[in-house]
Amino acid sequence: xxxxxxxxxxxxxxxxxxxxxxxxxxxxxxxxxxxxxxxxxxxxxxxxxxxxxxxxxxxxxxxxxxxxxxxxxxxxxxxxxxxxxxxxxxxxxxxxxxxxxxxxxxxxxxxxxxxxxxxxxxxxxxxxxxxxxxxxxxxxxxxxxxxxxxxxxxxxxxxxxxxxxxxxxxxxxxxxxxxxxxxxxxxxxxxxxxxxxxxxxxxxxxxxxxxxxxxxxxxxxxxxxxxxxxxxxxxxxxxxxxxxxxxxxxxxxxxxxxxxxxxxxxxxxxxxxxxxxxxxxxxxxxxxxxxxxxxxxxxxxxxxxxxxxxxxxxxxxxxxxxxxxxxxxxxxxxxxxxxxxxxxxxxxxxxxxxxxxxxxxxxxxxxxxxxxxxxxxxxxxxxxxxxxxxxxxxxxxxxxxxxxxxxxxxxxxxxxxxxxxxxxxxxxxxxxxxxxxxxxxxxxxxxxxxxxxxxxxxxxxxxxxxxxxxxxxxxxxxxxxxxxxxxxxxxxxxxxxxxxxxxxxxxxxxxxxxxxxxxxxxxxxxxxxxxxxxxxxxxxxxxxxxxxxxxxxxxxxxxxxxxx
Amino acid sequence: xxxxxxxxxxxxxxxxxxxxxxxxxxxxxxxxxxxxxxxxxxxxxxxxxxxxxxxxxxxxxxxxxxxxxxxxxxxxxxxxxxxxxxxxxxxxxxxxxxxxxxxxxxxxxxxxxxxxxxxxxxxxxxxxxxxxxxxxxxxxxxxxxxxxxxxxxxxxxxxxxxxxxxxxxxxxxxxxxxxxxxxxxxxxxxxxxxxxxxxxxxxxxxxxxxxxxxxxxxxxxxxxxxxxxxxxxxxxxxxxxxxxxxxxxxxxxxxxxxxxxxxxxxxx
Numbered sequence: 001x002x003x004x005x006x007x008x009x010x011x012x013x014x015x016x017x018x019x020x021x022x023x024x025x026x027x028x029x030x031x032x033x034x035x036x037x038x039x040x041x042x043x044x045x046x047x048x049x050x051x052x053x054x055x056x057x058x059x060x061x062x063x064x065x066x067x068x069x070x071x072x073x074x075x076x077x078x079x080x081x082x083x084x085x086x087x088x089x090x091x092x093x094x095x096x097x098x099x100x101x102x103x104x105x106x107x108x109x110x111x112x113x114x115x116x117x118x119x120x121x122x123x124x125x126x127x128x129x130x131x132x133x134x135x136x137x138x139x140x141x142x143x144x145x146x147x148x149x150x151x152x153x154x155x156x157x158x159x160x161x162x163x164x165x166x167x168x169x170x171x172x173x174x175x176x177x178x179x180x181x182x183x184x185x186x187x188x189x190x191x192x193x194x195x196x197x198x199x200x201x202x203x204x205x206x207x208x209x210x211x212x213x214x215x216x217x218x219x220x221x222x223x224x225x226x227x228x229x230x231x232x233x234x235x236x237x238x239x240x241x242x243x244x245x246x247x248x249x250x251x252x253x254x255x256x257x258x259x260x261x262x263x264x265x266x267x268x269x270x271x272x273x274x275x276x277x278x279x280x281x282x283x284x285x286x287x288x289x290x291x292x293x294x295x296x297x298x299x300x301x302x303x304x305x306x307x308x309x310x311x312x313x314x315x316x317x318x319x320x321x322x323x324x325x326x327x328x329x330x331x332x333x334x335x336x337x338x339x340x341x342x343x344x345x346x347x348x349x350x351x352x353x354x355x356x357x358x359x360x361x362x363x364x365x366x367x368x369x370x371x372x373x374x375x376x377x378x379x380x381x382x383x384x385x386x387x388x389x390x391x392x393x394x395x396x397x398x399x400x401x402x403x404x405x406x407x408x409x410x411x412x413x414x415x416x417x418x419x420x421x422x423x424x425x426x427x428x429x430x431x432x433x434x435x436x437x438x439x440x441x442x443x444x445x446x447x448x449x450x451x452x453x454x455x456x457x458x459x460x461x462x463x464x465x466x467x468x469x470x471x472x473x474x475x476x477x478x479x480x481x482x483x484x485x486x487x488x489x490x491x492x493x494x495x496x497x498x499x500x501x502x503x504x505x506x507x508x509x510x511x512x513x514x515x516x517x518x519x520x521x522x523x524x525x526x527x528x529x530x531x532x533x534x535x536x537x538x539x540x541x542x543x544x545x546x547x548x549x550x551x552x553x554x555x556x557x558x559x560x561x562x563x564x
Numbered sequence: 565x566x567x568x569x570x571x572x573x574x575x576x577x578x579x580x581x582x583x584x585x586x587x588x589x590x591x592x593x594x595x596x597x598x599x600x601x602x603x604x605x606x607x608x609x610x611x612x613x614x615x616x617x618x619x620x621x622x623x624x625x626x627x628x629x630x631x632x633x634x635x636x637x638x639x640x641x642x643x644x645x646x647x648x649x650x651x652x653x654x655x656x657x658x659x660x661x662x663x664x665x666x667x668x669x670x671x672x673x674x675x676x677x678x679x680x681x682x683x684x685x686x687x688x689x690x691x692x693x694x695x696x697x698x699x700x701x702x703x704x705x706x707x708x709x710x711x712x713x714x715x716x717x718x719x720x721x722x723x724x725x726x727x728x729x730x731x732x733x734x735x736x737x738x739x740x741x742x743x744x745x746x747x748x749x750x751x752x753x754x755x756x757x758x759x760x761x762x763x764x765x766x767x768x769x770x771x772x773x774x775x776x777x778x779x780x781x782x783x784x785x786x787x788x789x790x791x792x793x794x795x796x797x798x799x800x801x802x803x804x805x806x807x808x809x810x811x812x813x814x815x816x817x818x819x820x821x822x823x824x825x826x827x828x829x830x831x832x
Contacts, residue, residue, distance in 0.1 A: 412680075413680050416679055417679050420674055420678075420679030420686060420690070421669065421672045421679065421689060421690075421693070422674070422676060422679050423679075424658075424666050424669070425666065427657075427662070428658065431656060431657055431658065432653055432655060434617065434653075435649070435653045435655070436655075436666070437637045437638050438615055438617070438638075438647060439638075439667050439670075439729065439733065440641035440642050440667075440669050440670035441638055441666070443638070
């Protein structure tokens with residue numbers, strides 16, 4: 001028993017060491033230095049430091065969770081922060097005294113300056129140690145606080161970080177709408193990439209926490225009130241809600257301007273693919289790593305059918321709206337054709353074979369054999385933008401509507417399929433294929449429908465990509481796209497439809513916005529996936545289980561008290 | 565006394581091993597029958613042959629006048645045979661209600677387009693499946709647990725849920741693979757009543773594999789004993805208990821000559 005009440009030195013030190021090593025890694029790959037130019041809160045904290053302090057905060061939080069009592073937790077998290085700073089100080093010391101740049105290019109004097117807060121070795125290191133220890137204790141305090149408040153504070157910090165990061169884009173957007181900077185100019189720092197101003201940060205933090213707590217206490221009441229309303233009132237309320245969302249979505253490109261709309265478009269294409277792969281992997285449990293194949297097939301079909309280049313063997317030069325259904329149809333067929341050989345495969349085997357399919361399609365597109373028909377390595381050029389009722393969809397702001405329409409369609413279809421017999425069969429198959437078959441489910445039809453539906457969404461995404469870019473090349477369809485789409489599903493939550501949107505925003509939208517991140521994109525992906533699998537394997541927005549037995553339209557069953 | 569299922573010379577081999585060797589069994593309609601035998605006697609293999617999971621090398625399996633050997637498991641289920649598993653195999657992450665609704669699948673006709681467009685057929689199917697599931701939940705004594713995730717249910721409830729799922733396809737023949745495995749004598753007794761009740765109130769035929777001799781002897785009208793894939797005895801509980809070959813298979817040659825006095829409590 002005594003071991004349970006004793007202070008857990010080992011964990012506190014171990015986690016500090018791990019955090020320190022992560023900090024060293026972040027510093028040595030160059031992230032701290034290259035993100036230092038961007039302030040989160042003007043004059044107070046830069047993006048580079050944010051990454052380090054976030055590491056301390058998380059490590060200290062976990063360190064606190066290993067202690068038997070609250071006071072121990074605080075001490076342990078402080079120790080964790082302290083150990084972290086020792087490791088970082090060692091790094092600073094080494095950089096000062098040895099020339100590490102021969103091997104570690106990023107161990108620059110500039111990094112040293114950042115780590116020591118431009119105060120030089122002895123003084124700067126003391127500040128480093130003090131700051132790290134304080135942040136460690138803050139992490140521990142976060143652990144001790146009740147879950148409700150912790151959630152509010154985390155959200156507040158997250159929001160400050162997010163707005164700080166997006167400051168440039170927000171400023172530009174506001175300027176472009178012409179309403180002037182003055183209204184909320186005080187929130188942001190001066191100059192480019194300067195983040196929030198200190199007052200702005202405090203206000204955002206406060207508003208988010210207050211709003212979150214208020215919502216937390218009042219949401220159940222509001223929910224109860226809504227569920228007391230007659231069904232037709234509830235229905236009209238829901239329609240009103242959807243209508244409002246739709247209105248915002250439709251108005252969005254006007255507010256966002258060219259660049260941001262383009263980011264949203266790229267994200268939208270990924271979300272569209274994600275919704276399709278979510279059916280195959282999330283619902284039906286068929287691990288498909290060659291998903292990019294259908295994206296390519298969709299894009300190439302439209303390319304061949306509509307290109308005006310005259311370089312291909314056959315010039316169809318169709319209208320986009322004729323080519324679109326043909327393209328989707330061909331993708332569905334491809335889904336079925338690629339599905340048939342893998343009907344009897346499971347798990348890893350399925351993954352390997354589908355991986356092969358993805359590569360086969362890309363290599364076919366590259367091949368000399370098909371060059372006269374689909375352009376080989378030069379790809380297909382001069383794909384005209386579609387024309388909708390006289391409006392040429394050639395700008396991000398107009399293409400946006402095509403992508404949104406595609407996403408809404410895919411969202412609608414996958415939601416309805418999920419709540420049907422087919423969705424149940426998919427989930428049953430995901431859980432246990434043999435038993436699903438023994439329950440009378442036709443595995444061939446069920447699997448092929450999953451592959452075909454997934455392929456259709458991916459094909460639609462590819463189709464839009466082709467007209468968006470106007471040119472397509474084989475290397476636009478690399479394996480990495482399959483992996484990106486799979487990652488966004490995992491991060492969002494397997495089988496969860498809102499999860500696809502969250503994952504898409506995080507893994508496709510954010511890297512587009514934060515160009516400095518692009519270099520470290522894969523590193524961050526990897527780290528995010530590892531952390532997700534450890535901490536929250538079900539994803540950010542896991543699929544909810546449906547409450548059906550006592551649903552309002554269920555037949556008259558009164559809850560029976562279980563006799564224990 | 566029409567037979568609902570008959571196996572004629574069914575043989576199943578795995579490489580050189582003959583798991584089931586020209587087995588002949590007749591299952592009488594509306595009866596409760598058991599297949600017993602020591603571990604590795606081929607009982608579960610025989611179940612897998614019936615349900616289409618394995619295809620027997622030789623012989624025929626005839627269900628209600630139709631040959632069913634060689635059909636896929638889903639086709640066999642559609643013909644009216646349903647089963648449970650020795651180690652419970654529920655869809656662990658679906659709710660209890662969803663588990664049963666999956667079992668009802670053979671009676672649904674909703675297609676892809678019906679589901680997307682929410683046609684009348686979709687609504688009718690969903691309502692029928694939901695109603696049936698609620699009914700079965702109540703029948704197996706799980707009313708109120710419908711929204712629980714299957715894996716969170718207690719062990720006994722999981723067993724009953726698995727039976728409810730099997731019943732959802734409205735089978736004429738229900739195969740139960742060791743329905744009381746891992747249960748204490750009390751629960752076994754309840755299960756025995758439950759199985760008898762199932763037959764009486766639903767009018768279905770039940771074939772079970774079981775190791776618990778108290779249950780087998782107490783409930784079965786006909787017992788088939790397998791050993792090394794071969795049928796060594798067949799008959800009512802009384803005959804089986806006194807059959808020297810059965811005692812030999814379970815307890816060895818010495819025990820067989822000693823008599824049957826000890827056979828009762830050597831079940832597992």
